[in-house]
Amino acid sequence: MATGTLTTERILEATEEMLRRHGAAKATVVDVARALGVSHGTVYRHFRTKAELREAVTKRWLDRTSQALSGIVSGTEEPEAKLRHWLAGLFAAKQHKAGDDPELFATYTVLTGENSGVVDRHIADLTGQLTAIIQEGVTRGEFTAPDPASTSRAVFDATNRFHDPAYAGEWSKPGIEPAFTAVVDLVLRGLRR
Amino acid sequence: MATGTLTTERILEATEEMLRRHGAAKATVVDVARALGVSHGTVYRHFRTKAELREAVTKRWLDRTSQALSGIVSGTEEPEAKLRHWLAGLFAAKQHKAGDDPELFATYTVLTGENSGVVDRHIADLTGQLTAIIQEGVTRGEFTAPDPASTSRAVFDATNRFHDPAYAGEWSKPGIEPAFTAVVDLVLRGLRR
DNA sequence: CAGATGACAGATATTGAAATCTGTCATCTG
DNA sequence: CAGATGACAGATTTCAATATCTGTCATCTG
Numbered sequence: 001m002a003t004g005t006l007t008t009e010r011i012l013e014a015t016e017e018m019l020r021r022h023g024a025a026k027a028t029v030v031d032v033a034r035a036l037g038v039s040h041g042t043v044y045r046h047f048r049t050k051a052e053l054r055e056a057v058t059k060r061w062l063d064r065t066s067q068a069l070s071g072i073v074s075g076t077e078e079p080e081a082k083l084r085h086w087l088a089g090l091f092a093a094k095q096h097k098a099g100d101d102p103e104l105f106a107t108y109t110v111l112t113g114e115n116s117g118v119v120d121r122h123i124a125d126l127t128g129q130l131t132a133i134i135q136e137g138v139t140r141g142e143f144t145a146p147d148p149a150s151t152s153r154a155v156f157d158a159t160n161r162f163h164d165p166a167y168a169g170e171w172s173k174p175g176i177e178p179a180f181t182a183v184v185d186l187v188l189r190g191l192r193r
Numbered sequence: 194m195a196t197g198t199l200t201t202e203r204i205l206e207a208t209e210e211m212l213r214r215h216g217a218a219k220a221t222v223v224d225v226a227r228a229l230g231v232s233h234g235t236v237y238r239h240f241r242t243k244a245e246l247r248e249a250v251t252k253r254w255l256d257r258t259s260q261a262l263s264g265i266v267s268g269t270e271e272p273e274a275k276l277r278h279w280l281a282g283l284f285a286a287k288q289h290k291a292g293d294d295p296e297l298f299a300t301y302t303v304l305t306g307e308n309s310g311v312v313d314r315h316i317a318d319l320t321g322q323l324t325a326i327i328q329e330g331v332t333r334g335e336f337t338a339p340d341p342a343s344t345s346r347a348v349f350d351a352t353n354r355f356h357d358p359a360y361a362g363e364w365s366k367p368g369i370e371p372a373f374t375a376v377v378d379l380v381l382r383g384l385r386r
Numbered sequence: 387c388a389g390a391t392g393a394c395a396g397a398t399a400t401t402g403a404a405a406t407c408t409g410t411c412a413t414c415t416g
Numbered sequence: 417c418a419g420a421t422g423a424c425a426g427a428t429t430t431c432a433a434t435a436t437c438t439g440t441c442a443t444c445t446g
Contacts, residue, residue, distance in 0.1 A: 006389095006390095025399095028436085028437060028438085029437075029438065029439090030436085030437065030438085038390075038391090039390070039391050039392060040391095040392090040437090040438080040439090041390070041391060041392070041439085041440085041441090042389080042390055042391075044438085044439065044440085045389075045390080048439090049438080049439075050437090050438065050439085144382075150371070150372075150375050151375065151379065153372065153375065154372070154375035154376045154378070154379045155379070157351075157354045157372060157375075157376050158350075158351035158352075158376050158379060158380065159351075160353050160354050161350045161353050164359075166357075166359045178343070179343075179346065179347070179350060182343050182344065182346065182347035182350075183347045183350050183351050185347070185383075186344065186347045186348070186351060186380060186383040186384070187351065187379060187380075187383060188383075189337075189382070189383035189384075190378075190379040190380060190381075190382035190383030191379070191382075199419095199420095218429095221406085221407060221408085222407075222408065222409090223406085223407065223408085231420075231421090232420070232421050232422060233407090233408080233409090233421095233422090234409085234410085234411090234420070234421060234422070235419080235420055235421075237408085237409065237410085238419075238420080241409090242408080242409075243407090243408065243409085
């Protein structure tokens with residue numbers, strides 16, 4: 001299965017595949033090496049430890065969500081619509097990841113649990129996007145926020161139930177949509193001038 | 194150790210003691226019976242299963258929190274101060290339970306995880322108290338809330354990070370107090386007329 | 387000689403036999 | 417005879433032996 005040169009990228013792809021196939025607990029470095037047709041020692045030339053390899057995979061996975069949302073931030077909507085869409089987009093993305101392939105989602109939940117540093121940086125990314133939206137709203141005179149950065153963190157925290165994987169089990173229950181809307185409405189009322 | 198008659202109450206106390214001593218995983222019905230100086234068969238005359246016994250202990254534990262907060266609801270403060278104090282009281286109570294005896298808190302976190310029905314009823318209790326506060330605010334013309342019940346749930350959800358045991362690890366980190374204040378401020382701005 | 391290998395030591399996970407626990411119930415006792 | 421007991425079957429947990437994995441490194445190969 002040694003197609004082309006062995007790049008970091010190919011190792012990451014193979015690792016994702018093994019995680020998808022075997023789950024977080026049983027995906028081993030030996031498995032990854034076998035899938036790539038190399039010895040496991042070779043994988044260790046690209047990643048110092050298994051933890052580092054898993055961290056890189058986790059980062060890739062989280063970055064896909066950040067990227068999808070960044071389009072909304074740079075869009076041309078009104079700040080309020082933008083904020084609504086961004087929050088709804090984050091919720092919908094998580095809801096789909098959790099609902100479409102629960103096993104894979106559970107796998108990544110384990111990985112994010114192991115890599116709090118990556119998660120913290122991901123959250124910093126997301127709240128950074130939120131800050132940009134809120135800052136724009138303040139500049140346009142539509143939002144009030146003495147400190148957009150801490151307000152964006154408050155908005156992120158207030159909507160926790162709709163993006164933290166710990167609550168994934170509730171995202172498919174009836175009544176979750178109105179609950180989401182109620183929180184977003186409350187938060188938006190709090191932001192308006 | 195057979196002091197007095199064997200009441201349901203005494204079994205619950207002994208069970209709490211065993212949970213405190215041995216943790217959720219190792220507290221057995223045999224232990225509880227031994228502590229009470231009776232055979233384990235006797236415990237089963239009071240509780241049909243071990244799960245039922247643990248559920249009763251869990252309920253008692255959660256009810257203590259609800260009771261402590263209910264005093265604030267029936268107090269004489271202004272609605273806004275009342276809501277602030279209630280949310281701060283809930284947060285402080287959880288923070289102390291988690292910080293003062295982390296092992297016992299971990300034990301009860303396992304128990305609440307096992308007894309979602311009890312937890313749901315506990316949450317219904319708490320949001321009921323919140324509804325009373327918000328209703329009072331609406332009646333006095335200080336709050337806006339088309340549907341106080343769903344608004345109270347939104348307030349509860351928005352402050353999740355400060356009362357859900359899943360976040361207990363963050364309650365002792367620096368910066369948690371301002372984060373709490375930021376969310377409460379945002380929520381209160383959203384509630385005001 | 388840059389990059390890959392695989393044998394190896396120590397750490398971690400798996401497995402299956404033995405020990406303990408849960409829940410029942412026929413029997414006992416005050 | 418109301419309430420307690422403890423032997424018992426089946427379920428669950430523990431524990432130690434065994435197998436597998438991680439990470440290193442001296443050696444190999446194109």
